[in-house]
Amino acid sequence: MPLSTRAPCRPESLPTATMQVMPAGAALGAEIRGVDLAQRLSTAQVALIRQALLDHCVLCFRDQHISDDDQVRFTRHFGTPVEHVRKQRARRVKEIFIISNVKENGEPIGALGNDLIDFHSDLSYLPKPGTASLLYAVEIPDQGGQTQWVDCRAAYAALPAPQQTWLRTLRAVHRHYVAAQNPPEPTIHPVVRRHPETGRLSLYVSPHLTSHVHDMPRDEGDNLLRELYRHMDQPQFIYTHQWQVGDLVIWDNRPTMHRRLPFPDAQRRIMNRTQIFGEEVVE
Numbered sequence: 001m002p003l004s005t006r007a008p009c010r011p012e013s014l015p016t017a018t019m020q021v022m023p024a025g026a027a028l029g030a031e032i033r034g035v036d037l038a039q040r041l042s043t044a045q046v047a048l049i050r051q052a053l054l055d056h057c058v059l060c061f062r063d064q065h066i067s068d069d070d071q072v073r074f075t076r077h078f079g080t081p082v083e084h085v086r087k088q089r090a091r092r093v094k095e096i097f098i099i100s101n102v103k104e105n106g107e108p109i110g111a112l113g114n115d116l117i118d119f120h121s122d123l124s125y126l127p128k129p130g131t132a133s134l135l136y137a138v139e140i141p142d143q144g145g146q147t148q149w150v151d152c153r154a155a156y157a158a159l160p161a162p163q164q165t166w167l168r169t170l171r172a173v174h175r176h177y178v179a180a181q182n183p184p185e186p187t188i189h190p191v192v193r194r195h196p197e198t199g200r201l202s203l204y205v206s207p208h209l210t211s212h213v214h215d216m217p218r219d220e221g222d223n224l225l226r227e228l229y230r231h232m233d234q235p236q237f238i239y240t241h242q243w244q245v246g247d248l249v250i251w252d253n254r255p256t257m258h259r260r261l262p263f264p265d266a267q268r269r270i271m272n273r274t275q276i277f278g279e280e281v282v283e
């Protein structure tokens, strides 16, 4: 076979010595190099990746050629992936949920369209919300469609000590904008949460999924939330991900929130998502 038509070769399963964690140079985020997620990972590789996720909150693995099953297998290193009940025609594996604006025969093949999705922490409207989420980029638009994450630990740490102390006494109600998605009882979480693995405190409110501050007059609570959102939406706390096809990004929802920037609906964006949830929020 002439060289030019040979399939590109894939590196063999690499030892952890070749794995590199490259911090993104922002408050959070890192690229992991030297890992092929189509291969089974060693215990040592998994331990390094899990630690990097605790340290950097958002990890990107570039140039991955993975199947749905590969993504689910990788996701299992962080917990049990959610099996979606909602039907999506293009979906073959029940743990994969398609995020896309693409329509086939007039029907969207996935969820979330092309508009801005404001800052949120996944599934915070549930009593036991999201821990890790993963997106695998299948098709990306030429413009827009970036995802941004806020380091809610750094945002909390930057507040004056008396305000930190006061915020730790508050709780907030979270809700999904689609009423049917919400549990029967309102979901109430602490405004400041403690990460169960690192022990670090972070803000846990978001413009997309937090309804109001619990047990506080609405005006006062809304003013407080607006002030916190303005504080969190500052460049020093944010990592912006410019997607490339083949990127697998995993993030920890507990100390972060994220938003998807809008993109032209004439362009196609397809992401395969897996998610893990089911851990109580502790203050």
Ligand code: OGA
Pocket: 099, 117, 122, 133, 135, 145, 146, 147, 258, 259, 260, 271, 273
């Ligand atoms: C999500 C989400 C952002 C994106 O799937 O929960 O927020 O960039 N996606 O697609």
Ligand code: MN
Pocket: 120, 121, 122, 258
């Ligand atoms: Mn999300």
